[in-house]
Amino acid sequence: MSNIIKLARKTVQALTPYLSARRIGGRGDVWLNANEAPDCSDYQLDSSHLNRYPEFQPPQIINAYAAYSKLNTDQLLTTRGADESIEVLIRTFCEAELDSILICPPTYGMYAISAETCGVGVEQVALQDNFDVDYDAVKKAVLDSQGRIKIVFLCAPNNPTGNMLDQQKLAELLTATEGKALIVADEAYIEFCPEFTQTNLIASHENLVITRTLSKAFALASIRCGFTLAQASVIEMMAKVIAPYPVPGPVAQIAAQALSEDGLEIMRDRVVVLNNNRQVLANAVSELDCVTEVFPTTGNFLLVRFKDSAQVFKAFADDGIIMRDFANKPRLENCIRITIGTSEEMNKTLNTLKAL
Numbered sequence: 001m002s003n004i005i006k007l008a009r010k011t012v013q014a015l016t017p018y019l020s021a022r023r024i025g026g027r028g029d030v031w032l033n034a035n036e037a038p039d040c041s042d043y044q045l046d047s048s049h050l051n052r053y054p055e056f057q058p059p060q061i062i063n064a065y066a067a068y069s070k071l072n073t074d075q076l077l078t079t080r081g082a083d084e085s086i087e088v089l090i091r092t093f094c095e096a097e098l099d100s101i102l103i104c105p106p107t108y109g110m111y112a113i114s115a116e117t118c119g120v121g122v123e124q125v126a127l128q129d130n131f132d133v134d135y136d137a138v139k140k141a142v143l144d145s146q147g148r149i150k151i152v153f154l155c156a157p158n159n160p161t162g163n164m165l166d167q168q169k170l171a172e173l174l175t176a177t178e179g180k181a182l183i184v185a186d187e188a189y190i191e192f193c194p195e196f197t198q199t200n201l202i203a204s205h206e207n208l209v210i211t212r213t214l215s216k217a218f219a220l221a222s223i224r225c226g227f228t229l230a231q232a233s234v235i236e237m238m239a240k241v242i243a244p245y246p247v248p249g250p251v252a253q254i255a256a257q258a259l260s261e262d263g264l265e266i267m268r269d270r271v272v273v274l275n276n277n278r279q280v281l282a283n284a285v286s287e288l289d290c291v292t293e294v295f296p297t298t299g300n301f302l303l304v305r306f307k308d309s310a311q312v313f314k315a316f317a318d319d320g321i322i323m324r325d326f327a328n329k330p331r332l333e334n335c336i337r338i339t340i341g342t343s344e345e346m347n348k349t350l351n352t353l354k355a356l
């Protein structure tokens with residue numbers, strides 16, 4: 001082992017880094033592997049103050065997001081993407097080498113990666129057969145853990161299965177775990193089904209945390225801007241831990257434009273188009289012989305199980321279409337996640353499938 005490897009923390013030596021869609025890469029011109037939006041808006045940039053450090057929490061974004069989410073400004077924290085929110089939550093609430101987070105696989109990979117890099121344990125309660133959360137099992141795991149499980153990460157729409165949360169059962173879980181664990185609802189895709197947001201539970205539940213992002217429906221994955229929504233007491237604790245200047249000035253300027261009246265209208269129009277493209281795709285693929293299962297349609301992606309996903313994945317690659325392969329993840333055998341793109345991209349996708 002090299003000297004440098006030996007110098008690194010044991011947990012880092014053992015770590016397998018998160019393989020983002022960008023790192024996996026691929027060849028082609030149709031990118032449907034990272035749940036990015038297919039279009040990009042124009043933004044103005046004022047560079048006259050780039051010599052100054054930015055505000056800790058730029059008021060122009062916090063005020064705009066408070067109006068958009070119908071929360072108070074002290075119930076929000078803006079971060080370098082939702083991924084930073086996940087990490088700051090773990091660093092704020094979990095004691096290294098002692099505490100754990102709880103995840104419900106199959107789900108988004110960053111919860112476990114962030115915990116591991118912080119030396120925090122990862123415990124699991126599998127999703128049910130239909131990939132809904134097993135609320136009773138989650139509750140039991142938290143209550144039986146003797147205070148070890150500090151954060152439960154739930155994701156809705158769940159990436160990659162598309163399942164949603166049941167608000168009644170979530171509220172019961174919040175009450176049962178109050179004072180013991182935070183329950184995080186990751187709403188990265190909630191703009192595609194805004195009627196299912198859990199923000200109305202924040203006022204009555206101090207242990208509810210919601211994470212959001214501008215990377216998906218707002219079409220701004222490049223700027224790295226996310227939000228944490230919770231009662232002010234949670235936000236204050238996180239503000240002690242987060243970096244002093246988490247949001248670069250140019251990012252704040254772009255985010256404020258995206259969250260303006262005009263920006264919100266563009267986002268909502270995009271959601272209408274993408275939701276329609278998703279429904280057309282879902283209907284068409286469910287008719288195909290090569291398809292065995294189409295998962296719930298809630299975000300800007302569709303998880304599809306094929307008879308032979310390796311053959312399908314290769315056919316896509318041969319046609320220059322890059323998808324996200326889940327086939328080697330437990331319980332997602334033969335599954336491919338398709339990001340919803342333009343109708344032209346969806347037609348290309350269908351044509352490849354029909355030619356099989």
Ligand SMILES: *Cc1c(COP(=O)(O)O)cnc(C)c1O
Pocket residue numbers: 035080081082083084108155159186188212213214215221224225226
């Ligand atoms: C994309 C995604 C995120 C990360 O969002 P960023 O703001 O780009 O860091 C978080 N959670 C889920 C479920 C996602 O799919």
